[in-house]
Amino acid sequence: MTQKATLADVAAVAGVSKMTASRALRGAPEVSQLSRDRVQQAAAQIGYVANPLAASLSSKRTQLVGVVVPSLTNTVFAEMLTGIVETIEGSGLQPVFGVTNYNPDTELDVLRNMLSWRPAGLIVTGLDHPEAAKILLRQSEQTLVQVMDVDGTAIGNCVGISHTQAGAEMARTLLASGARKIGYVNCTQIFDIRATKRLDGFRGALRDAGLEITAIQTSDTPSSAPAGRAQTRQLMQEHPDLDAIYYSNDDLAAGGLFHCLAQGICVPKGVILAGFNGLEFSESLPAQIVTTRTPRREIGQIAAQMVLDGDTDKCVQLMPQIVYLGG
Amino acid sequence: MTQKATLADVAAVAGVSKMTASRALRGAPEVSQLSRDRVQQAAAQIGYVANPLAASLSSKRTQLVGVVVPSLTNTVFAEMLTGIVETIEGSGLQPVFGVTNYNPDTELDVLRNMLSWRPAGLIVTGLDHPEAAKILLRQSEQTLVQVMDVDGTAIGNCVGISHTQAGAEMARTLLASGARKIGYVNCTQIFDIRATKRLDGFRGALRDAGLEITAIQTSDTPSSAPAGRAQTRQLMQEHPDLDAIYYSNDDLAAGGLFHCLAQGICVPKGVILAGFNGLEFSESLPAQIVTTRTPRREIGQIAAQMVLDGDTDKCVQLMPQIVYLGG
């Protein structure tokens, strides 16, 4: 009881060799029904728990899937993780998470650490990594999936959306609603490359219409609804005549909406607020915002499926959707 | 390049034995400065990456910390995870997450799976587990920390808050504000034992004042702001004269607030809304709600520290705080 039961113990109790016990427990075909039953019973009897470390070392294969995300508190990544977890569930694969905090140095560390486990698959966020990380990823042998973003060159498999296109589409949507004086709000405490791509696409589409962003309100606080509220207050104070405000995500946009509600500014009549992600809570907001619904859960599912299938060069571009939430 | 470099390769290049190489890389004291340098240089030169599987198998120790949470999309757990991650960072420990979806059967599976890795530490959510899980936990040898809840009997270490007390305190707060007709809103799609404890405490304190909950609005949808909005609508339709509504969490409460705002109901003048957790976004809501701020990040930090320190029977009860957010 004090010492864990080992395969040898199971084999001894079952009266077979270690190999037969191993095969029986793994469901290998070359075991007689009799031995199989005996082994399973013996294992149950002494409470045997397989040791995946030893198995991995011996077989030179692991059942690990490394998942590297920038943040856990961001619902978007949490939902992607959920997609991954629910897809690999029951496959015998084990997800291992790493968090980079949007920091390239941390990302490199996390990646190195992840790779040291020699995972069967690796799912990393984004296409943009520090050069050293790219080298690591290229050298490594396992199934690689880069998620969330398709704007750039993938090293391995790839699932996501085009943030550049998403930004452009939002610009066109706002323009179509008649907006001409448009503000932009973001947070730069962390360097969010995908938000930057959206901004680029947004700007490009405005320029195609002969327009520029009227004002940009940036802060180096973490992105959150309170930050969105504070920044919107400041932005609208300096530019009371904006037709629309594009936020780098729904949290900021919700904060912006809260500011408007508190000030009695009518949304979207007085000003259109645009976010990104289409988070669930946005659906219940008391006024309507426009946002881009991202299929993050599906991205997680597809990425996990790619790992399961051992794909190597697959690339799936998902199409986000402009939606009007709340009201 | 195709085959990973092993410790033997490092040793060969450095001109020492495997043992010396191993010791040098681990920073063991019984290595001369000369050998140490040579080994480190050799390792860097051939790009050696240590294999934690082999190390763990050989040393019978792992650097793994298993973390079992009910959900990843719930910000509360994500923030606790953040606390854990930031605390064990740099200690050489590796967090491994498991998600139970509030399902006891899943919890047992996840736990079994977690334990099979023989982690150095295990952090699980709550004090209430299926009986089989409790047995597993009691038998296992590693540092165990049960987090979030202190209402009950801990198996190992324990850090959290008393949800019963939190519920009672909220009841007293609402009573002190003059509320007499009080509604309660929750979601039961998942069985949230801690929410139940809060409700018990809440009810108890009301009874102490000779009162009962006026109406309970339950739904079996997942807990979210949209659910909160829908349920509040229904509840207020049937009971338009409520003084206050207690929600099982801030998401629902925010949804409730959105309903009131959309209906032009004044909060908190017309009705007091009470949530739980004190999420960051609640701070920016355009009207004031009352909630219980929970120290979930700190809980994660303390739990991780307990694992690092190898504590066995420590129990830390943190004190939540009633706060007024938004407005």
Added chain:
DNA sequence: ACCGGTATCGATACCGTTACCGATACCACA
């Protein structure tokens, strides 16, 4: 009765690392 084939099993050699203990060298000191 002999043969080839299939089903079932076991012995052995690892996987890459660390624990353990013995070996060696070198030093100060008697």
Added chain:
DNA sequence: TGTGGTATCGGTAACGGTATCGATACCGGT
């Protein structure tokens, strides 16, 4: 010069499994 102690190293045996291949038994067909 011998002796004991310390610092540094290496050989060997694990750790708990799996891959591989050879051994055995048993089958049907001729």
